[in-house]
Amino acid sequence: MSWTKDDVRDEMDEQEDEEEEILWIDKKGKIVEGAFCAWFLQKHPLMCLDQKLFDLDGEVNEDRLRHEIHQEIRSVARNDTAKKTKRIVEAIKMETYHEEWDVQLDRIHLKNGTYYLDERGFVPEKELCLNRFPVEYLPDAPAPETWLDFLNGLLMPEDIPTLQEYLGYLLIPSTKAQKMMILTGRGGEGKSRIGLVIKKLMGDSVQMESIHRLETNRFASANLEHKLVMVDDDLQMTALPDTRNVKSIVTAEDKTCIERKGKQATQGRLYVRLLCFGNGNLIAVNDSSDGFWRRQILISVKDRDPNRVDDPFLIDKMAAELPGIFLWALEGLKRLLANQYRFTLSERTRKNLEAVMADGNNLDQFMASAKYLRFSEDGAARSTHLFCAYSRWCVENLETPVSQKRFSQFLFKSAGKYGLTFSKHIGGEYRGYKGVSVRPDCALN
Template sequence: MDLIQYDKLLDEVFYLIDSNELSSSLSLKKAPERVDSVQDLIRKAILESSIGRYKGVPYFFNGRIYEPMSPDEFGNLIYDLMKKCKLPNGDYARVEGVIKVCRRIIAGKELYPDRTIMIFRNCILDTKNRTTHKFSPQYVQMSYVDYDYNAKDIPLQWGMFLDSVLPEKEEQRILQESLGCLLINRRDAKLEHISFLYGTGANGKSVVFETVIGIFGRKNVSNYPIMSLISGGDRKKNIASMDGLWVNYSSESQIVTLAKNEDAFKALTSGEPTEARQIYGENFMAYNIPLQMVNVNALPEMGNLTHSLKRRIVIIDFKIEIPVHKQNKQLSRIFEKEYSGIFNWIMDGRDRFIKNGYEFTDRLRLDDKTDEYQANCNSVMRFMKRMKYNRVNKDITDTLPRWVNATILYRQYKKWCISNDTEAENERVFGGILGESGYQKKRMSGGISYAIYGAAVIKSIESKYTIQNRKKRENPNYEEKVPYAIDGRWYVDTYTGLCKYLGISYRTVSNWAKMGLLEGCYTKRGKFNATMVFDISLVKEAMKKMKVIKTDRERDRESFLRQKAQSKRNMTNETMKKYNSKERILLSPVDANFVTVKDELEDAARREELKKQGLI
């Protein structure tokens, strides 16, 4: 606080003291009575003044915003007020007691910053109705931005920048509404999201970062990493520092692991009241936790992205990498002239978000991105996404789900894990992840079943009891056939044990063995060498050679080649038809190659033609 502001505050409080009452107090002969009487007058004046308390610290109105006072400045103010009241010498020995009383008074004058108010260099803006006002202590805000506001400004260069780094309008709207949410009071609406600006390389994220800091003011934006707000010894101090700011915007290039701190992460994104402490100050409850924005090169690692946690994550994809010759390191400085216009653009996002029921306009797009992110968090959700086993019907909301037995679903999951060299979760964890991810379940005659929408087609559906009874008939010791490890390699005994592990039929494995396809994959032991011991890794290699199991990448590659060949065939046939050609391209009945035959040939003659070419 400078001397001019100090003198103004001193005069403000002193002139709130009634002169007649002050004369009566000074006329008292006993020093204790005289000091107590003046103390009451000062106490009353402070109650009527602009002085209040925020985060346990005294604040006063400086003509534009509320500014903090140090403990020494507050003590000096009380001392100078006593001197201005012209107390006789000797009464000032009681000043410490007066200061303590006045400190307790401002404890009841808690200041609450209004998140709908923005203080500019030239005016106050009420973001609810976009009206401007003159500076006044009735508008509580602890900071201002150092540029003028003009409601008619339009950010032309900012729009061109967004078109280059976020060419999809949906992504621009998500960014616009995410920034617009910063201007919404969390007491008016429950905002529970965190925005990740995601992308590798030079793609414009840092320009957005610098521009947001410029628009909302350096003092109004904190930059604490997420992990420092949910764990660590400085957590309370960091929360106290960011309490009441517009946003906590961090830039984290390293992968953040949140698997062990999901509860604290949820509390942070929800803005729940959190215990905090100022340096050398008292503990207090932080009620004004700002929204979180993070620039990341890789999304944080989650042990299990539950449905409730998934709804809190907003992903904004910066996919366009800017070439070196087009990069402008001073680009954020160019936008300084457009701050007022960019703020209007942010306001448009705020209004659209509120009009949409405090929800993102492109929620379906966000859900698709978080579904993909959720699938990458664990093998269970990766399997469900790959197989298109949706928890909700994204196209037709009034269709009934298909209820699939949990055991059958788990068998498919295990088979998929084997094909993709992925470690499978056990059946209990599998069910728990599906439940936490929002899949409906109910108990039916065959056991627990899950509701599945979309392109889910599960062949050869058998009930849980049918599967178990059939396998128990084949081998009474079915339940005991489990894999075991010796010297780091995994084995399983008998055909039945192998069938149970692979999730395929006994007959199939038996046929492979008869055809010699499992040679070298097993040894024999026990009495008369009757027990077959299968080396699981060797069996998997044999299955890959037989092309029984394929990775998702291999399946995608085959699908791509088929589509490419079919497209080539269609284009060639269209060209032949255009020029009245008498030939057509057909798929060979022997392999996946295409052959050319005469169009007028009937089926029998076509076969003869293929024979002549030596193709059949």
């Protein structure tokens, strides 16, 4: 029998494979889990954080990992391969356990390497990371003309820099700007396509979720751990029952409580940012505070051009421009960082927020109604009379009144704003405020 070079090479490969197998199989032919983990991690570096595995490409799909391990052991594990595979995965988690992972604000992990935001710039080397984007860094990538044309048709020119900075903000795991973005319109403008492009740009770092679920489902925030952005592409028109979770996520600077079904609640770090698209503004049932509003950037899109012909391949065309779109977003990030995390906001966007704040707070609207109230130094009004006048105002203006308790809290907190002084001796022994009076003809019928 004559041997060719290929035969010799195949025989040597088989011998090397046998030698490798000996490293994690004992004399009885059983798998030594510790030895297998050491061997496997040499060719597939991993780390475990919060019971999740990460490799050079970010978060690991455990089903895919189990399949890979199963393929390695199936020829020697005669039976119970599923159980052995599961046990090895758990052993790898214990072997690669990390209690903490420092948030990396100075770099962006890309398909072909790492981009540093300092003088190092781009390097082709990769490292273990929590988030890696499925897009390559190409410094000479052409300008994304389709993307820019799309934005020019969707937004006013003065609002495009704001979106550019916000999308750049999403590239790093930071919540320092403490802002969420909402794009609103009448419908059909194509604004939610921005979310689809972001998903293609950032891959598994994007979580598609409803902002209302964050407030109504206590387990929803667990899905946002280790994500860079949550996209709500169809913002509900109903008011949020609470705003505690949304505000804590937008402003997160430390660990927060995270609950998962069937597990003990733990402390986890969320650095996800919220990007929403809808036909109305985000409102809350019981929160009209400045703290709720100042965390929002509200951008109104242009109305849909009635003569526009939709392109069914638009997303595919923009996906072909991802390297250029990344460079465009990177430019926005650098501008945001140079401005100390303060966004470039147009006067139009500022007025949008002011208008929504006024519309979402009928208490301030009532206090500005000269038909119902008169402000003067000698004025005085009982709290009950003020609430009756407010209720009457709501009836006549088709507004939903807040509860008596919330109305009372509003008056107490806003007394200084309106020049009022709280007193327990209005008209004798009644609680109320000095500096205001209710017009006699405005009592509730």
